[in-house]
Amino acid sequence: MLSLIQIILLVLNVAQFIILAHIILSWLINFQVLSLNSPVVGSIWDGLNRLLEPAYSRIRQFMPDLGGIDLAPLIALLIIYGLRIILINNIGMFV
Template identity: 65%
Template sequence: MVSILQILLMVLSVAQFIILAHIIMSWLINFQVLNLRQPLVGQLWYGLGRLLDPVYDRLRSVLPAMGGIDLAPLLALLAIYALRIIIVNNMPMFY
């Protein structure tokens, strides 16, 4: 059972990394450090978007309209951190 929890923690770490990469990339695109016309940047951006849009869409349906501020990535990261805390605090139960 511990190995399943460790695998779940690894999956949460990968999801956290992907969300952080998407956030940082969006900042770099908005500040014109990265250009979507570059093939690699465009492929990464649209790939991350296709991967994260189902999660963000569900969160956006719950969140109120903020007028241009997207809080879905922040809420997703908070959910990952909360799940990680719950798993780590309850891990001794499975030894």
């Protein structure tokens, strides 16, 4: 059972990394450090959007409209951190 908890924590770490990469890439694109006209940047951006949009859209259903501010990535990270805390603090129950 401990191996299952470790696999879940690994998946949460990968999801956290992907969300942080998406956030940083969006900042670099918005501040015109990177251009979506570049094929590599465009394909990475498109892939990250396709991967994360289903999760973000579910989070956005419960959030009020804040205009141009999108807090869905922040809420997704908070959910991941919360799940990690719950799993780590209750790992004794599974051993």
